[in-house]
Amino acid sequence: MTRKGFKPLLLLLAAALLLPLPSTPTFAGTDARSLLKESESRHRTKTQQYSGDLTVVNKEGKIRKKGWNSYRQGYAGDSKNLIRFTDPPEVKGVGFLSLPRPGSDNPDQWLYLPSMKRERRIAPQDRDASFVGTDFNYEDMEEFDHEKYKVSLQGEETVGGQPCWVITAIPLEKGSKSIYQKLILYLRKDILYLVREDLIRKGDKEPAKRLILSDIKNVEGHYVAARMEMTDLKKGSHTTVTLKQISFNRPQPTSRFTLQNLTREGGD
Amino acid sequence: MRPVLLLLVLLLLPCSALAEGFSGYAELKGFAYGERFAGEPYGAGWGTLYNKWEQRLAENQFTASVRAEWLTSPQTSPIVLDPADRKLRRPPLSVPELWLRVPLAPSHDLEFGRFQLGWGKTDGYSPADAFLPRDVTDPFADEKLPLWAVRLSGQEENLRYQAVLVPVTTPWRLPPLGSRNAPIASGALPAGTRFQEVDDAPPLPGFVALRLLATHGDWDLGVWARSGVRPAPILEFSLDPALQTGPVPVLSVARRYPREHGVGVEVSRVAGPYVLRGEAAALFSGDRDLGDALIGTLSVERGFGDGTLLITLAGNAIAPPVDRTLLFDRGLLPALIVAWNQTEEWGAWKLVWDCGLERGDGLLKGEVGYNVTDTWKVTVGGDLPYGSDRGPLGALHWARRLVAAVRRSW
Numbered sequence: 001m002t003r004k005g006f007k008p009l010l011l012l013l014a015a016a017l018l019l020p021l022p023s024t025p026t027f028a029g030t031d032a033r034s035l036l037k038e039s040e041s042r043h044r045t046k047t048q049q050y051s052g053d054l055t056v057v058n059k060e061g062k063i064r065k066k067g068w069n070s071y072r073q074g075y076a077g078d079s080k081n082l083i084r085f086t087d088p089p090e091v092k093g094v095g096f097l098s099l100p101r102p103g104s105d106n107p108d109q110w111l112y113l114p115s116m117k118r119e120r121r122i123a124p125q126d127r128d129a130s131f132v133g134t135d136f137n138y139e140d141m142e143e144f145d146h147e148k149y150k151v152s153l154q155g156e157e158t159v160g161g162q163p164c165w166v167i168t169a170i171p172l173e174k175g176s177k178s179i180y181q182k183l184i185l186y187l188r189k190d191i192l193y194l195v196r197e198d199l200i201r202k203g204d205k206e207p208a209k210r211l212i213l214s215d216i217k218n219v220e221g222h223y224v225a226a227r228m229e230m231t232d233l234k235k236g237s238h239t240t241v242t243l244k245q246i247s248f249n250r251p252q253p254t255s256r257f258t259l260q261n262l263t264r265e266g267g268d
Numbered sequence: 269m270r271p272v273l274l275l276l277v278l279l280l281l282p283c284s285a286l287a288e289g290f291s292g293y294a295e296l297k298g299f300a301y302g303e304r305f306a307g308e309p310y311g312a313g314w315g316t317l318y319n320k321w322e323q324r325l326a327e328n329q330f331t332a333s334v335r336a337e338w339l340t341s342p343q344t345s346p347i348v349l350d351p352a353d354r355k356l357r358r359p360p361l362s363v364p365e366l367w368l369r370v371p372l373a374p375s376h377d378l379e380f381g382r383f384q385l386g387w388g389k390t391d392g393y394s395p396a397d398a399f400l401p402r403d404v405t406d407p408f409a410d411e412k413l414p415l416w417a418v419r420l421s422g423q424e425e426n427l428r429y430q431a432v433l434v435p436v437t438t439p440w441r442l443p444p445l446g447s448r449n450a451p452i453a454s455g456a457l458p459a460g461t462r463f464q465e466v467d468d469a470p471p472l473p474g475f476v477a478l479r480l481l482a483t484h485g486d487w488d489l490g491v492w493a494r495s496g497v498r499p500a501p502i503l504e505f506s507l508d509p510a511l512q513t514g515p516v517p518v519l520s521v522a523r524r525y526p527r528e529h530g531v532g533v534e535v536s537r538v539a540g541p542y543v544l545r546g547e548a549a550a551l552f553s554g555d556r557d558l559g560d561a562l563i564g565t566l567s568v569e570r571g572f573g574d575g576t577l578l579i580t581l582a583g584n585a586i587a588p589p590v591d592r593t594l595l596f597d598r599g600l601l602p603a604l605i606v607a608w609n610q611t612e613e614w615g616a617w618k619l620v621w622d623c624g625l626e627r628g629d630g631l632l633k634g635e636v637g638y639n640v641t642d643t644w645k646v647t648v649g650g651d652l653p654y655g656s657d658r659g660p661l662g663a664l665h666w667a668r669r670l671v672a673a674v675r676r677s678w
Contacts, residue, residue, distance in 0.1 A: 088642040089291050089677035117386025121536050123543045129573045255374035260423035266322045266329040
């Protein structure tokens with residue numbers, strides 16, 4: 001399995017969402033690959049931007065919050081991404097820019113730290129490292145590309161009152177090594193939207209983490225989960241992300257995804 | 269109301285944010301020293317109140333910040349506000365930021381006002397950045413001073429530029445000479461020698477600089493040039509007979525700011541999980557005490573889970589004409605800097621080792637930050653300079669200390 005490299009929080013989870021037509025289609029000869037392909041083709045948007053709030057609750061109930069603005073242009077491996085943290089005060093203004101590089105799985109990535117007043121090129125992250133202290137790790141932030149998994153349809157199940165396809169995805173282990181042995185995807189049948197993902201680590205039999213996507217809205221003709229919750233079933237902690245001010249396919253200024261813009265304090 | 273009480277009140281205020289566009293912090297910091305030094309106490313305290321206002325004005329960006337401080341020691345400036353940080357001592361009030369950015373085109377900006385610059389590629393030590401003025405009143409804090417400046421910057425495709433004009437010299441701010449934070453090596457002067465520091469105005473013109481940067485694949489490349497007044501002073505000691513009225517000698521200390529011209533290259537490259545960075549700079553000065561310099565740095569960075577290891581090697585190929593500790597930004601060279609930063613669920617910690625490779629002195633620094641909440645943070649740590657007191661860090665052995673701080677951010 002190869003991945004597309006680190007991507008900003010929830011932008012990528014949102015990208016993993018399988019956006020759909022509002023009516024329930026019939027899939028003759030239904031199989032996992034065709035479901036995922038259909039979902040991906042419906043999902044594509046040229047641009048996306050939103051404001052996000054993130055809450056981390058550890059097993060003792062201690063709460064941490066973060067806020068950020070996210071901008072994307074393009075899709076999947078060709079996407080440009082800019083994230084700017086807005087909260088808490090200690091990380092306000094920290095910026096992250098990711099630009100695709102043709103022919104490479106790893107995009108070019110820079111971080112801007114207001115305390116240093118300069119940008120820093122960063123290396124592809126350790127895939128098992130926690131993303132900014134949340135229950136997401138860097139691999140969780142990568143875009144889900146079904147072509148890099150062996151996928152199979154396991155059956156049907158109801159999640160949150162909605163009938164879902166259940167699909168297992170096993171990393172093909174091409175390119176970057178996955179930290180997971182298997183992913184179990186729950187795809188809402190009516191809108192082909194991912195509503196749950198169980199993540200099973202290598203060597204484990206039970207899921208180590210569970211991602212639940214909810215509060216699904218239709219924004220400008222595209223479905224999007226405005227709430228996502230990742231639970232670390234072993235640690236007992238969970239991270240909730242809520243998206244606000246979501247918009248799709250709005251033209252992004254070409255100067256937004258530049259190092260010049262990344263280093264603009266107080267800018268996007 | 270006494271400043272410390274005001275700070276306590278601000279720390280305990282229940283609000284989490286004053287308003288959109290406002291941010292800042294109140295901090296109380298305490299230092300406990302291992303030894304007394306020349307009558308200085310075992311402990312010291314700093315209180316800081318910092319507030320920043322950021323405002324979009326159509327396409328323009330305006331930012332202003334104010335810092336108020338209360339220090340038990342060392343002494344502060346009797347002048348309440350020193351808007352260009354040109355006085356010898358730290359003022360109780362300062363304006364770290366006061367700038368306006370005007371976009372000239374989508375990727376071209378003009379900024380003017382008071383702001384901080386950050387140059388170079390290598391962390392720990394960068395010859396492109398090291399000459400910029402620092403306030404080393406706290407010699408372990410590495411606090412960079414802002415400048416009054418005009419900056420034109422922009423990007424076309426993968427090429428970027430920065431042109432900076434600094435019309436006013438903001439000098440390095442040093443601790444009181446002869447204090448524990450700026451001691452004189454034992455035996456260099458008669459015991460008890462006192463210093464009379466002359467608060468003369470640094471030269472008015474500052475410097476100009478141009479920086480060109482390019483990105484190509486895994487590579488980030490840059491070249492730069494600058495010319496003008498070097499913000500780090502040359503100290504000139506003299507024995508004024510008129511001052512010799514007591515039992516101990518009194519030395520008059522004046523500051524001189526030579527001109528210097530420099531060119532440099534910088535490069536960074538991603539190589540698998542590593543980021544390699546390097547810089548080289550050639551610095552020219554006709555000054556008899558400063559001399560020329562040829563400084564090179566190499567650094568490697570690698571992430572390990574939630575931690576990052578950074579190793580930097582820096583050196584100067586030209587021996588300076590005077591004791592290098594008197595040249596401040598070049599004082600420690602050649603040097604090895606090793607840093608480990610680790611993020612934890614509860615906060616973060618770091619360990620830093622600065623090692624002077626010539627005199628064998630160095631600094632071990634450790635810090636643990638615990639996030640009580642998103643807005644409250646408690647930090648404890650220690651600074652342990654060691655080695656020969658002829659080196660810039662070893663000379664600070666009287667300043668070995670433990671530090672504890674509580675910060676409330678908004």
